[in-house]
Amino acid sequence: xxxxxxxxxxxxxxxxxxxxxxxxxxxxxxxxxxxxxxxxxxxxxxxxxxxxxxxxxxxxxxxxxxxxxxxxxxxxxxxxxxxxxxxxxxxxxxxxxxxxxxxxxxxxxxxxxxxxxxxxxxxxxxxxxxxxxxxxxxxxxxxxxxxxxxxxxxxxxxxxxxxxxxxxxxxxxxxxxxxxxxxxxxxxxxxxxxxxxxxxxxxxxxxxxxxxxxxxxxxxxxxxxxxxxxxxxxxxxxxxxxxxxxxxxxxxxxxxxxxxxxxxxxxxxxxxxxxxxxxxxxxxxxxxxxxxxxxxxxxxxxxxxxxxxxxxxxxxxxxxxxxxxxxxxxxxxxxxxxxxxxxxxxxxxxxxxxxxxxxxxxxxxxxxxxxxxxxxxxxxxxxxxxxxxxxxxxxxxxxxxxxxxxxxxxxxxxxxxxxxxxxxxxxxxxxxxxxxxxxxxxxxxxxxxxxxxxxxxxxxxxxxxxxxxxxxxxxxxxxxxxxxxxxxxxxxxxxxxxxxxxxxxxxxxxxxxxxxxxxxxxxxxxxxxxxxxxxxxxxxxxxxxxxxxxxxxxxxxxxxxxxxxxxxxxxxxxxxxxxxxxxxxxxxxxxxxxxxxxxxxxxxxxxxxxxxxxxxxxxxxxxxxxxxxxxxxxxxxxxxxxxxxxxxxxxxxxxxxxxxxxxxxxxxxxxxxxxxxxxxxxxxxxxxxxxxxxxxxxxxxxxxxxxxxxxxxxxxxxxxxxxxxxxxxxxxxxxxxxxxxxxxxxxxxxxxxxxxxxxxxxxxxxxxxxxxxxxxxxxxxxxxxxxxxxxxxxxxxxxxxxxxxxxxxxxxxxxxxxxxxxxxxxxxxxxxxxxxxxxxxxxxxxxxxxxxx
Amino acid sequence: xxxxxxxxxxxxxxxxxxxxxxxxxxxxxxxxxxxxxxxxxxxxxxxxxxxxxxxxxxxxxxxxxxxxxxxxxxxxxxxxxxx
Numbered sequence: 001x002x003x004x005x006x007x008x009x010x011x012x013x014x015x016x017x018x019x020x021x022x023x024x025x026x027x028x029x030x031x032x033x034x035x036x037x038x039x040x041x042x043x044x045x046x047x048x049x050x051x052x053x054x055x056x057x058x059x060x061x062x063x064x065x066x067x068x069x070x071x072x073x074x075x076x077x078x079x080x081x082x083x084x085x086x087x088x089x090x091x092x093x094x095x096x097x098x099x100x101x102x103x104x105x106x107x108x109x110x111x112x113x114x115x116x117x118x119x120x121x122x123x124x125x126x127x128x129x130x131x132x133x134x135x136x137x138x139x140x141x142x143x144x145x146x147x148x149x150x151x152x153x154x155x156x157x158x159x160x161x162x163x164x165x166x167x168x169x170x171x172x173x174x175x176x177x178x179x180x181x182x183x184x185x186x187x188x189x190x191x192x193x194x195x196x197x198x199x200x201x202x203x204x205x206x207x208x209x210x211x212x213x214x215x216x217x218x219x220x221x222x223x224x225x226x227x228x229x230x231x232x233x234x235x236x237x238x239x240x241x242x243x244x245x246x247x248x249x250x251x252x253x254x255x256x257x258x259x260x261x262x263x264x265x266x267x268x269x270x271x272x273x274x275x276x277x278x279x280x281x282x283x284x285x286x287x288x289x290x291x292x293x294x295x296x297x298x299x300x301x302x303x304x305x306x307x308x309x310x311x312x313x314x315x316x317x318x319x320x321x322x323x324x325x326x327x328x329x330x331x332x333x334x335x336x337x338x339x340x341x342x343x344x345x346x347x348x349x350x351x352x353x354x355x356x357x358x359x360x361x362x363x364x365x366x367x368x369x370x371x372x373x374x375x376x377x378x379x380x381x382x383x384x385x386x387x388x389x390x391x392x393x394x395x396x397x398x399x400x401x402x403x404x405x406x407x408x409x410x411x412x413x414x415x416x417x418x419x420x421x422x423x424x425x426x427x428x429x430x431x432x433x434x435x436x437x438x439x440x441x442x443x444x445x446x447x448x449x450x451x452x453x454x455x456x457x458x459x460x461x462x463x464x465x466x467x468x469x470x471x472x473x474x475x476x477x478x479x480x481x482x483x484x485x486x487x488x489x490x491x492x493x494x495x496x497x498x499x500x501x502x503x504x505x506x507x508x509x510x511x512x513x514x515x516x517x518x519x520x521x522x523x524x525x526x527x528x529x530x531x532x533x534x535x536x537x538x539x540x541x542x543x544x545x546x547x548x549x550x551x552x553x554x555x556x557x558x559x560x561x562x563x564x565x566x567x568x569x570x571x572x573x574x575x576x577x578x579x580x581x582x583x584x585x586x587x588x589x590x591x592x593x594x595x596x597x598x599x600x601x602x603x604x605x606x607x608x609x610x611x612x613x614x615x616x617x618x619x620x621x622x623x624x625x626x627x628x629x630x631x632x633x634x635x636x637x638x639x640x641x642x643x644x645x646x647x648x649x650x651x652x653x654x655x656x657x658x659x660x661x662x663x664x665x666x667x668x669x670x671x672x673x674x675x676x677x678x679x680x681x682x683x684x685x686x687x688x689x690x691x692x693x694x695x696x697x698x699x700x701x702x703x704x705x706x707x708x709x710x711x712x713x714x715x716x717x718x719x720x721x722x723x724x725x726x727x728x729x730x731x732x733x734x735x736x737x738x739x740x741x742x743x744x745x746x747x748x749x750x751x752x753x754x755x756x757x758x759x760x761x762x763x764x765x766x767x768x769x770x771x772x773x774x775x776x777x778x779x780x781x782x783x784x785x786x787x788x789x790x791x792x793x794x795x796x797x798x799x800x801x802x803x804x805x806x807x808x809x810x811x812x813x814x815x816x817x818x819x820x821x822x823x824x825x826x827x828x829x830x831x832x833x834x835x836x837x838x839x840x841x842x843x844x845x846x847x848x849x850x851x852x853x
Numbered sequence: 854x855x856x857x858x859x860x861x862x863x864x865x866x867x868x869x870x871x872x873x874x875x876x877x878x879x880x881x882x883x884x885x886x887x888x889x890x891x892x893x894x895x896x897x898x899x900x901x902x903x904x905x906x907x908x909x910x911x912x913x914x915x916x917x918x919x920x921x922x923x924x925x926x927x928x929x930x931x932x933x934x935x936x
Contacts, residue, residue, distance in 0.1 A: 003886035378887065400887055404894035412902075465899060469906055479931070484910065485917065487927045488934065508921050516916030526910035528860045529903065534927075538917030552905050559901075607908045615914035 004378060004400040006574070007391055008333040010368035010839070015328040015344070016358040022317070022326045025347030025357055026310045026842075027088040032343045033843030035330040036369060040318040049315040057098060058308035064101040065300055068293055071108055075287060077294045086299050088306035088844070097303065104293055111286045118282060119216035122275045125268050127181040127224070128252050130209050132265045134226040135179055135254055138205045176237050177230045182249035184208060184223040190247045194229065197239055203230040228254075306844050313842055329362075331369055331839065337361075368393050371839035378403065380455050388824045389834025394574065396567045398828055405560065405827075406819055407458040412556065413761035413815040414459070416769060417467030418474040419808050424460025427453055459816075469530040470762070474803070475769035477536035481527060485534045489521045490514075513539055518612030545766075549759040551603050557755025557826070558596045561748070564830025565589050571831055583664035587656035588744055588830075594649040594656075596752055599625060605638055660741040665734045672728040743829075751826040757818050765811050772802055857911070864903060872896025 013035075017025050029035050041049065072079060089097065182190060187206055194202055205228050212221035227249070229240050244251055255261050317326040332340055337359070344357040370391050374382045382399045384406070391397055414420065430437060430453035441450035449456065471477040507514070516522075526532065531548070535541045565588050572580040602621055610618040619636035627634040628646040776799040780792035828834070873896075876889040919927070928934040 003884070005886060375884070378884075400890045401894060403887070404891050404898065408894075408898045466902065469902055483931065486932070487919070487924050488932055508925055510921060512921055513918050514921060514924065515918040518913045518916040521916060522913055524854065525857045525860070526907055528907075529864070530906060532910060534917050534919075537923050537927075538919050540915075540918040543915070544913075544917075548906065548909050551909070552902070555901070555905060556898075604908070607911065610914060611912035612914060612916075618914055 004372055004374070004382065004397050006394050006397055007370040007372050007836075008335060009394070010331050010371060011334050011337070012362045012364045012366070012368070013330055013332050013337075013340075014360040014362055015330065016320075016360070017317075017326045017328065017344075018348075018353050018355045018357065019324055019326060021348045021351040021353040021355070021357055022314060023091055023310060024351040025344050026313050027306070028343040028347035028350075029340070030088065030306065030309060030313075030842055030844045032339060033841045033845060034336050034340060035332045036839055036841050037313055037316050038329045038331070039316045040327070040329055041316065050317075050319060051311045051314050054094075054311045055308060055315070057094070058304055058311060061098055061101050061304045062301075062308070064105045065297065065304060068101075068104060068108065068290075069297055069301075071112075072290050072294050072297065075290050077287070077290055079297055080295050081298055084299065085844075086303055088310055089303045093303075094307060097300065101300075104289070107289055108286075111282065111289065115279070115282050115286065116216050118275060118279050119214065122272065122279060123213060123216055124250070124252075125272045125275065126213060127209075127226075127250060129265065129268050129272065131179050131181065131226050131252050131254060132261050132268065134207050134209075135228055136258070136261070137207070138228045139258075141205065175230050175232055176234075177228055177254070178237075178240060178244065178251050179226070179228045179254040180244060180249045180251040181209070181224050181226055182206075182244075182247060184225050186247050186249075187225055187227070190227075190243070190249070193243055193247070194240065197243060198231065198236055201231065202236060202240060204228070205230075309842070309844065333371055333373075367836070369839035370395075370836040372397060372399065377454050380452050381406065383451075384455075384820065384823070385828075386838065388828065389832070390836045390838045392833050392836040395833060395836070396570050396574075396831060398567075398823070398832055401563065402823055403458075406823060407455065407462040409556070409560075409758065409822055410459045410815050410819045411462035411466040412552070412758045413818060414463045414765060414811065415466035415470040415762055416472050416474065416765065416807075417464055417478075419769075419803070419811075420460050420463025420465075420467050422460070422804070422808055423812060424457060424464060427455075427457025427460050431457055459812075470766070471531040471533055471536065472766060472769070475766065475773045477531075477533035479533040481529065483534045484523050484525060484527045484532050485516055485521050486523060487516065487521065490517060515540075518615070522612065542763075546759070546763065549762055550756060553755045553758035554596075554752065555600055555603065556758065557752055558592070558600050560755075560822075560827050561592060561751060561830055562589075562597075564827050564832075565592060568831030579664060579667060583667070584660065584740075587659040591653050591656040591660075591745065592748055594653045596748065598646075598649055602638060609639065657741065657745060660744065661738060665730065665737050668733055669728070669730050676728075747829060751829075754826055755822065757822070761811075761815055761818060765807070765815075768811070769803075769807055772799060772807065776802070861907070864907075865900070868896045868900035868903075872900070 015025075046052065069079070191204055194204055206225045207227075208225045209223070212223050214220070215222050229244075231237060231240055241251070255264055314326070317328045319325075320327055341359055344359060348355075348357050370393055372382050372391075378399065381402045382397075385391070385397070385399045385402060411420070430450055434453070437450060441447045467473060531545070535544055565585065568588075569581065569585045572578075572585055599621070602624065606618060606621060617636050619634055619638050624634050624638060628650060631647055631650070633643050776795045777792065780788045780790075780795045782788075783791060872893050876892050879885050879888050879892075
């Protein structure tokens with residue numbers, strides 16, 4: 001892993017691969033993951049590319065594998081995952097794999113069809129069994145009804161039902177019937193339809209089947225009912241049958257006599273038993289096939305994935321005229337060229353080809369991709385920077401500074417020893433158990449936390465440090481070194497509430513607020529590390545803390561912005577942009593320092609120069625700053641000669657604005673005019689010599705005279721000028737510069753104020769923490785009777801849950817977001833352009849770590 | 854005053870070791886630059902954080918306002934005064 005200071009140097013390379021060796025070489029390069037191939041056939045349709053057949057075959061194999069996987073899941077067999085990463089298979093292996101998958105797929109399909117047919121059979125037999133059982137009741141009932149009807153009307157059309165037990169009364173007009181099974185939900189509609197269509201001349205009886213039956217195609221459990229319909233005549237019969245068809249009721253031939261039905265039932269039972277045995281065996285066979293497949297499915301997926309990726313990549317290559325050689329163009333880091341050569345050599349050897357593969361560096365004017373070599377620690381910080389915008393090629397990378405400044409600014413906003421410790425433990429747990437947790441990390445939310453485990457750990461660590469400095473652990477302060485304030489040194493308190501010279505004992509016995517005199521009670525040496533613990537228990541804590549935190553925010557803000565401007569210097573000097581150094585970097589730095597650097601200086605002066613005794617005449621820094629801009633003498637002096645120095649600084653700052661605004665566009669215009677004049681002069685000379693206007697641009701490019709006058713750079717500029725920059729638009733450049741200047745000047749002020757969010761969030765966190773303690777745990781702790789024990793016990797649960805959910809997670813996310821904004825806008829706007837594109841190497845890595853779809 | 858100087862020297866020395874001396878001692882590995890940057894930045898940030906807090910409390914312009922109960926508690930707990 002290289003230094004992250006700048007992105008890696010990249011070069012465009014041409015690869016000449018022999019056709020047989022191409023596959024293995026690409027496989028090796030995929031394992032290496034260091035080259036990004038360019039598409040050399042962008043205007044070729046996907047279906048017309050050279051290796052489209054192979055890709056199609058791979059797709060087919062993937063489809064078969066997915067089918068197998070689905071079957072395995074359906075059978076609830078677990079897929080073996082050994083974590084091994086097989087190499088890309090050789091091309092001849094592809095045919096074997098294809099055959100194997102084909103065989104497996106066919107076998108599975110056959111087994112499935114057979115099983116379905118068997119199940120359908122089974123279902124029919126089961127339904128028949130139920131019918132045979134239930135229809136007995138129907139026939140009895142119908143006989144009874146028929147008897148009633150016969151008794152009632154005694155008409156000729158009395159019909160008797162067939163059945164040995166039912167009495168034969170009168171003439172029998174044969175009643176037809178159909179018996180079948182229908183889904184329970186359809187019965188009401190079925191009845192209604194029958195009634196309407198047959199005009200009430202049919203007779204339906206139905207009863208439910210208690211156990212649900214399995215539908216063979218969908219494998220769902222369905223509730224069905226047995227029904228029997230009695231009718232007279234053939235017309236009704238056809239109508240009834242059609243309606244049954246419409247409602248997808250299955251009809252079964254039901255014998256009319258009881259004895260026949262009993263025989264049939266016995267036959268059906270035996271057939272059901274046989275079928276069950278066969279079904280069992282089919283299922284066993286299916287499980288066996290799937291288990292043996294499940295052992296290899298993952299490896300196969302990876303192999304086929306790699307195969308497909310290689311052929312996709314091969315499709316990007318160009319075929320040489322001799323048809324024997326493939327040409328590829330790729331971006332690769334210059335540092336790793338020898339690794340790539342070795343990979344190519346390995347690939348050529350593996351394929352058994354004798355012709356070596358050639359890598360040839362090319363020069364190009366195209367912008368290369370931005371490649372930053374990261375390891376598992378730095379990749380999250382690089383990711384944060386890239387989320388805003390990928391850096392330009394070889395631009396200074398903000399990521400290495402963000403490794404520390406990000407957690408640090410977070411901690412300024414989050415500073416609490418207790419909460420920071422919990423966050424640190426969380427991050428540490430994820431880091432120590434990286435390998436085991438990576439399986440869990442496929443989930444979205446935990447995956448995000450897992451991806452940021454290093455940053456969470458660092459944020460927790462720095463928060464512990466800033467919690468130490470703010471002397472805040474779950475809103476309480478620690479008194480480790482002894483407070484710098486001695487309460488007993490006050491002999492009397494000069495307040496309006498108590499008469500002067502009252503002995504302290506009596507004063508203290510009364511209720512009230514007393515202020516310690518800084519001149520007497522302060523021992524002269526501050527609390528060694530952090531904020532004095534006495535402030536936590538004092539009433540005017542916020543007066544002191546606000547002042548401290550605001551000043552710290554400004555100091556850190558100005559420092560980070562200065563760092564940003566200094567980084568822009570590195571950018572300018574790397575890209576050999578001397579004009580920018582003098583016209584942008586220098587005035588920017590002077591502007592920032594003369595106003596805001598001076599503010600920081602004033603903060604320090606005020607801290608050193610004034611103490612408790614002279615504190616009454618200490619000037620307010622804000623008023624001083626305002627007076628500075630209005631060229632007024634400040635009411636309270638900070639140091640001698642202040643007015644003169646401040647006026648000078650303001651004038652310098654004001655001068656830098658037109659410096660930033662005007663100098664660069666005018667210099668650029670002058671340079672352009674000079675070049676243009678030169679071009680015209682030499683074109684005229686050529687004209688005179690050749691007696692006519694030739695190809696002007698060509699003439700200008702192939703001049704020899706210029707070479708002796710200027711260095712090659714001006715020749716390049718000339719070429720670029722006439723080739724790529726046809727015109728020089730002064731208005732556009734001036735507008736661009738104006739925007740840049742205004743953005744910087746106004747940005748300085750607004751960004752400085754924006755850093756005050758460090759104070760605001762830290763205050764909010766501290767106050768939330770204190771309120772939570774006082775309102776939840778404080779009640780129990782300050783109770784005087786034994787009931788307080790129960791309150792503490794219950795209150796701790798509430799306090800802990802709210803601490804974690806609100807103070808750590810919510811506040812943590814909030815501070816994270818604000819730190820992100822500070823980095824992206826306030827810090828990076830000083831030097832970062834971020835219009836590059838990321839380096840996307842051809843790699844197999846994602847294949848092995850992805851979960852199977 | 855002596856103890857002020859002592860405190861300043863100790864803390865400055867601590868962060869000075871981390872920020873100035875350790876970067877030279879980092880073994881030669883590809884990410885040496887990153888580790889050096891991290892050490893220096895940590896030292897600078899943490900030291901300046903401590904320093905600002907320390908300097909601000911060096912010459913306090915006003916004192917804490919305490920409740921009388923709190924004063925009595927302080928005398929009892931911190932100063933060991935029986936009352």
